[in-house]
Amino acid sequence: MRKEFAEKCRILAVAGIIASGILTGCGKAQESETGRETVELVWYQLGETQKDADLVLRKVNEYTVDKLGVSLQIISIPGGDYTQKMQTVINTGSTWDLCFTCSWANDYLQNANKGVFLALDELLEDTEMYQNIDERFWKAAQVQGSIYGVPSEKELGNMPMWVFTKEYVDKYNIPYEELHELEDLEPWLEVIKENEPDVVPLYITKDYTAPTYMDKILDPVGIEYGDDTLTVKNVFETERMKETLRTMRKYYQAGYINQDAAIASDDKAVKRFVTKGDGQPYAELIWGKDLGYEVVTSPIMDTSITNSSARGALTAVNAQSSHPEEAVALLNLINTDEYLRNLLNYGIEGVHWERVAVSEAEAEKAKGKPYIYDTRVKLIEGASRNYSVAYWVQGGLFNTYVLENEPLDKWAVFKEFNDASEEAPSFGFDFDVEPVSTQAAGFRTVLDEFGKALYTGSVDPDEYLPKLQEKLETTGIQKVIDEMQRQVDEWKETR
Template sequence: MGRIKCIKTKKLISSLSIVLFFIMTLTFFTSCGNNSNKVGSGGQKITELTWYTIGLEPKDYKQVITEVNKYLEEKINVHLNMKFIDFGDYTQKMSVIINSGEDYDLAFTCSWAGDYLGNSRKGAFLELNDMLNSDSGNLLFTTIDKRFWDGASIDGKIYGVPNQKELGVAPMWVFTKEYVDKYNIPYESIHSLEDLEPWLKIIKENEPGVVPLYITKGFSYTVFFDQLVDPVGILSDDETLTIRNMFETAEMKKSLDTLRRYYQLGYINTDSATAQDDKSVKRLVTKGDGQPYAEKIWSKDLKYEVVASPIVDTLVTNASATGALIAISQNSKNKEKSFEFLTLLNTDKKLRNLLNYGIEGVHYEKVSENSIKLLNQDQRRYEIPYFGLGNMFITYTLDNEPDTKWEEFKEFNDKAKVSPALGFKFDASRVSSEIAAINNVLEEFKATLYSGSVDVDEYLTKLNNKLKEQGIDKVINEMQSQLDAWKSNN
């Protein structure tokens, strides 16, 4: 701390200055205090856990977290400090937090945000095997479906607690029911991108204020492919486990040509390359990744009714099996308490639902023991990504959902097809610089290509040439070598 230079105007410092200095000093040391100085209502030590999670902070967060902390204090002498990072910023901001060595306790992580595989391999997350194998860890381990633990396993080690939900990836077309009913659209028989065409034409010709196929910047069409590292992987039904660049496959070329044609016909919104999801935009259909009763959640969020049909069969991949986890930071000073909290989060119905839905009587009301009705939905005072907060199978169902919802989720998981590469974890350490360069190329080209707004032959050639320049063939060869070795041992 540098010296404070004062201009001497009087021989004595005024009494007021002394008081102000004392207050500032006291405030500084109070704000820099640690968990050991925090005591609960009964005089017991309280551990404060800092948890980074994905999404925007709900308007009523402070009100809800106050109730959460009352309950946590009673149960395990813990207070929770949740820090929210929006979806588009999560990976980059968490990378900065991790690389800075910040002392936090918990973090959302997965295959598509927060880089579960990469951060685990570089030691950012705590290995949980010993804790899970202990007597106290048995409850948590047995609560979560073993297939989620298998998905979380990296070279036999587990670095995050999976949020139990749907196990496979289920790409769906999401239709606005108003237009389905108006034009008698047989949505349940519509699956491929090409199946949409006659209905997109009808909407274009008859509904001038409606976008037939609504595409935003995050759109992709990889339903035929298991990406092990974007854009490298295998065709989803390829038992030979041949590694390919997805953008060099006939399947991708066909899909991009179709999107281009749709754009030229005016079936796709003109800002598709840059658009953020605007719920006010009227559309016939958009694409979503779903699960049983996903249309109920989408309808609630959009505030109008939608229906959905699967594009392809549900597929369990390495990415989907690690679609949502919570990890403990290797730098956490509260590792045991963090694990104790995660156990409670995944097994305690009251805590899980409080975080999920807010406060009974304020944000929802019960209609039965395990079913609720959300209140004041138009105000959206407490909206939070449910999948990021632990075991979904102990959350209440909504009043428009069947009581059997979670049993049907389990059946959905059991029926899903499995990628031939499930269980393989690529070690990218030898090609990390190439992958970083490839990601920069993808950032430049992907949204534009998927938007349908550019010539496919021209831009696809440019993309693949740049990918080769940045070493994609080296990544493919390294992955193929590792996959062949994995296959021979499985």
């Protein structure tokens, strides 16, 4: 029944002629200013409430009511509070239709397994977005064989990078593109230490994680990249991590690392030579804009696609929603309609942003090519600060316009990056933690106690690593490893 009704709503939505009587059947109807009945969808999003949010939303709703007979109420929750407050919303049975979810906030896997999110397979199968979005995003969105969220198409893989201040790269002729592993940095950290007393050679904060060549399926347990045997390990027992922690300690003692690293929050005013970031193509343009000066980057390791990286941003539908068909139709429109996507992303043209002319040569080069648009965006100073949302929260990136300092082919390069990214051997495996939930619950406490100090080099790993290992063993890490290995072995047989 639902499949037939979804198809009816889809056809009418595409045609732009959904009738008010049908909408009343889809869910709660409201009367718009034009007298037309509409369905209102409540959407929880991660991010700060914007000063001009209502102004932009009125414009959005004018368009979506005309196209789909759907209006939106968006409720924004700051990132630091998002997971906790969304759990309250979910547990108290509040009315909502859509929410942001991912691998690191409002946990996608956990909520899908608990039945919070609706399985969308039948509603998705005939949509344009389902055909357009890279199938590996949909593979990652599967939980026990069903899709519970629409992924925001962006970078697929995990791409940690070193981020270098260009001023010092140029000044000392540093071959930054050849610097990948942590140990490659040492001679240049020494150069900066000796010649730039006001500069932190390697600037890191409490959120820093030393380069980890592993898919940490349940931190600190996982499978190393490139390990086709799919052997489950404790990351702190791998030789590579042990050597990395010793190198961090060496750098800390040499004065290359800021001494408050284990407790520091990012301070943009701190002069630094290099820091670590989780990157993507052209990430240096975003970081440079944020810092106020040019940076250049070098990848730390090959890009690997994991469930966690491919679940970096999704939108889920409430399993209790009265109008899931309209919710999916809205997400399809956002992910395929150039005007709506850019309105949500940048705000109102002429108020928050304006178009930047491109050369005839650039326009000609872009013509007819996928993921390349002949439009650049210039943010209007002052007004743009009143509407500045996280670009990956509301939908995919590949139909957004690029900023004035970005190349027209930015999204084409992203697509090439995704096409070239390799799947980790563990990609597609989901760990059911329930059999060892008691043991796993203690990991976070142990990592909070030792992780920041060890990762930043603030303590001697030869002294503190055994203490961490002892506490993990007491917590029951071996039971978790054994259970994960058992599930991985079963999963291997079904691939």
